[in-house]
Amino acid sequence: MTAYHDQIAALEQVVGSNQGWNAISPEYAARMRLQNRFNTGLDIAKYTAKVMRADMAAYDADSSQYTQSLGCWHGFIGQQKLIAIKKHFGTTKRKYLYLSGWMIAALRSEFGPLPDQSMHEKTSVPALIAELYTFLKQADARELGGLFRELDAARAAGDSAKAAAVQSKIDNFETHVVPIIADIDAGFGNEEATYLLAKKMIEAGACAIQIENQVSDEKQCGHQDGKVTVPHADFLAKINAVRYAFLELGVDDGVIVARTDSLGAGLTKQIAVTKAPGDLGDKYNSFLDGDYISSADDIANGDVVVKANGKLLKPKRLASGLFQFKPGSGVDRVVLDCITSLQNGADLLWIETEKPHIGQIKEMVDRIREVVPGAKLVYNNSPSFNWTLNFRQQVFDAWKAAGKDVSAYDRAALMSAEYDSTELALEADKRIQTFQADAAREAGIFHHLITLPTYHTAALSTDNLAKEYFGAAGMLGYVAGVQRKEIRQGIACVKHQNMSGSDIGDDHKEYFSGEAALKAGGAHNTMNQF
Numbered sequence: 001m002t003a004y005h006d007q008i009a010a011l012e013q014v015v016g017s018n019q020g021w022n023a024i025s026p027e028y029a030a031r032m033r034l035q036n037r038f039n040t041g042l043d044i045a046k047y048t049a050k051v052m053r054a055d056m057a058a059y060d061a062d063s064s065q066y067t068q069s070l071g072c073w074h075g076f077i078g079q080q081k082l083i084a085i086k087k088h089f090g091t092t093k094r095k096y097l098y099l100s101g102w103m104i105a106a107l108r109s110e111f112g113p114l115p116d117q118s119m120h121e122k123t124s125v126p127a128l129i130a131e132l133y134t135f136l137k138q139a140d141a142r143e144l145g146g147l148f149r150e151l152d153a154a155r156a157a158g159d160s161a162k163a164a165a166v167q168s169k170i171d172n173f174e175t176h177v178v179p180i181i182a183d184i185d186a187g188f189g190n191e192e193a194t195y196l197l198a199k200k201m202i203e204a205g206a207c208a209i210q211i212e213n214q215v216s217d218e219k220q221c222g223h224q225d226g227k228v229t230v231p232h233a234d235f236l237a238k239i240n241a242v243r244y245a246f247l248e249l250g251v252d253d254g255v256i257v258a259r260t261d262s263l264g265a266g267l268t269k270q271i272a273v274t275k276a277p278g279d280l281g282d283k284y285n286s287f288l289d290g291d292y293i294s295s296a297d298d299i300a301n302g303d304v305v306v307k308a309n310g311k312l313l314k315p316k317r318l319a320s321g322l323f324q325f326k327p328g329s330g331v332d333r334v335v336l337d338c339i340t341s342l343q344n345g346a347d348l349l350w351i352e353t354e355k356p357h358i359g360q361i362k363e364m365v366d367r368i369r370e371v372v373p374g375a376k377l378v379y380n381n382s383p384s385f386n387w388t389l390n391f392r393q394q395v396f397d398a399w400k401a402a403g404k405d406v407s408a409y410d411r412a413a414l415m416s417a418e419y420d421s422t423e424l425a426l427e428a429d430k431r432i433q434t435f436q437a438d439a440a441r442e443a444g445i446f447h448h449l450i451t452l453p454t455y456h457t458a459a460l461s462t463d464n465l466a467k468e469y470f471g472a473a474g475m476l477g478y479v480a481g482v483q484r485k486e487i488r489q490g491i492a493c494v495k496h497q498n499m500s501g502s503d504i505g506d507d508h509k510e511y512f513s514g515e516a517a518l519k520a521g522g523a524h525n526t527m528n529q530f
Contacts (some may be wrong), residue, residue: 002171007033026510031148034170035141035504038177042249044205045132047181049253054206055094056255059446060374066440067183069096069449073103073128075135077454082176083139083492092178098449099128101183107455118216120195121417122188129182129204138501145504147173171246181257181378181449182206186216186230187238195241202245208255209242210350210378211235213262213337215269227265228322231272232280232337236344243345258341258377259350262333267322271306271315280340282308287333290315290325295429335367342372348446350378354408356385356435357394362443369444379439383452389415391428399424 007030015021015029038044058065072078078097085095102116108128109120147170154162170382182201187194193216198209213235215228244347246254271288274281285308291298292311299305304323305314316324325333338349351364361379368375392414400406409424410416417524419425431438439445468477 002167004030004034004167014358023514025511031144032508032511035144036137037140037175038133038137041130041133041203041205044177044249045202045207045251045254048205049207049251049255052096052179052255053253056376056446059376059440063441064437065094066436066445067094067096068099068436069447069448071098071449071451072132072316072454073100073101073102073107073452075128075133077458078132079135079139079176080493081454082136082178086174086176087490087492091174092176096178096447096449097180098451099125099132099180099182099459100451101125101185103452103455104128104183106452111320115334118188122193123200124360125182125184125197126200126204126206129180129201129206132180133177133205136176136178138504140173141504142498142501144170144173145507148507149503166256170401172263179207179255180205181208181210181255181447184209184211184242186212186214187241191237191241193273194238195245198242198245199249201428202249202251202254207251208257208348210257210259211238211242212259212350212352214265227261228267228269229260229265229333230271231261231268232340233273233282236339236340239341239345243401255347256345257348257350258338259352259378260334260337260341261352262337263330263352264354265330266325267318268325269322271304271323274306277310281486283336285313287325288313288315289326331364334364338364338368338375339371342368344374348376348378348464350380351466352380355390356381357390358435358439358443361439361445365444375444377444378449379445380449381436381448381450383450383456386415387432388428391432392419392425395424395428395431 006092008027011029011033015026026391036509038047055065055067059067070081072081082092082096083094085092089095101118101120104124105114105116105118105120107113108124110124111120114120147166151163151166151170154160154166184194184197184201188197194211213229215230237259239258242256243254246252246256268284268288272281272284274285276282285306288306288308290313293299293305293314294312299314302316303314304313307313318324334351341349349368351361353360361377365375365377371463393411396406396409396411396414406424409419409422414424417464428460436445436448465481468481469475471477473480483494485491497503
């Protein structure tokens with residue numbers, strides 16, 4: 001018996017045992033149940049955590065099995081992304097969603113557009129998680145609804161072969177619900193605040209939470225200056241808070257992504273507590289920039305002195321009260337951050353870098369793996385990088401080091417379109433194309449994401465439409481630039497009434513009212529033109 005018929009059989013018993021339920025069709029009820037396989041966000045978190053853990057194990061066995069995601073700022077965008085993935089690749093395997101704090105700040109705050117500094121409402125984070133999964137569940141319902149209508153048509157036509165084929169699609173249906181890696185920024189407060197927000201995120205469906213080691217009330221975008229990190233003990237307390245939230249809610253295999261911003265962060269707000277030479281606090285303080293002193297005469301009013309490396313250190317303190325780290329200490333701090341996080345409950349790492357350079361990432365990962373062999377990364381293929389210029393300069397530098405003549409190229413001007421068809425530019429594009437596979441193989445990157453691609457695609461497509469529609473092309477700007485392409489590329493939302501749930505509503509009306517149902521999908525529905 002198929003899964004579909006198992007559901008029908010179970011509901012036949014339920015309906016049959018209740019007097020007065022004669023109008024209820026067990027098959028219709030089974031359809032509705034299959035169209036809504038996740039009743040709560042916790043159901044989603046538990047399911048997707050297992051998916052993600054299986055993917056992590058698959059990557060450990062074969063680095064070509066890396067995973068990917070795109071950041072989505074609205075449920076509809078996430079839905080269309082997963083529909084497109086299923087259409088083009090036949091499966092959603094190893095394809096996730098990323099929820100970006102930057103995009104929430106810029107696009108989803110009630111204050112309007114805000115900088116990425118944790119100033120947006122923390123409730124907007126779980127709200128977007130819930131919204132994304134609402135739209136993904138609707139994508140399931142829509143696709144299954146179409147299959148149920150195909151099944152009814154095949155039965156009505158007496159086509160048993162067609163009915164069996166559709167039945168197989170129903171029984172082997174793959175959900176659009178996939179893991180979300182959700183950005184909790186620096187935790188929006190102390191460890192209790194982090195725990196409370198993490199619970200809301202998990203209850204909304206998040207199986208993976210990304211947290212960074214910046215000071216919560218000083219948080220900056222990872223690609224901006226002025227980042228301030230916290231001592232390891234403070235960060236580990238927040239990792240513990242997230243783990244407790246997962247365990248309290250029964251998501252025992254929830255995933256924590258520990259992000260370090262230390263590579264680009266030259267400041268700390270506080271000196272770490274240390275109890276013995278060489279402990280974690282002492283290691284953190286050893287990176288402080290300052291002057292070693294020999295007597296109290298070297299201390300001015302307001303100076304702070306700590307014992308580090310067995311000596312008295314007077315750290316450099318800025319007018320803001322912040323302390324500086326030693327120049328060039330970023331890589332060493334990143335490695336210590338990552339090892340410490342993995343040894344204290346984190347599952348994956350995120351190293352925020354200033355450029356997409358496999359060699360740079362590999363250097364750090366190799367050092368981490370000397371201590372924690374299974375270390376894996378989530379990596380931000382950020383739109384903040386100028387990918388074209390970065391990779392052209394990487395090729396330029398590699399060729400120059402190899403003794404190849406690069407006199408035809410101006411390294412500083414390689415972004416220019418005049419270089420687009422050159423050998424150097426073509427080689428750079430090849431390296432960009434294989435960056436994810438190469439980095440997964442060579443630098444331990446399990447998951448590749450782009451934080452805010454759909455922000456940029458929305459702006460680009462809107463710019464193109466505005467230029468055409470309000471210009472000489474007029475209505476042709478929409479027809480040729482949008483609708484005609486939608487039809488020919490099989491974009492689901494060209495039938496926007498169907499996409500919004502009109503057909504699902506018609507099905508339900510028929511379930512509830514039978515022949516008396518007033519349905520929208522009749523002969524005069526203009527959606528039939530597509």
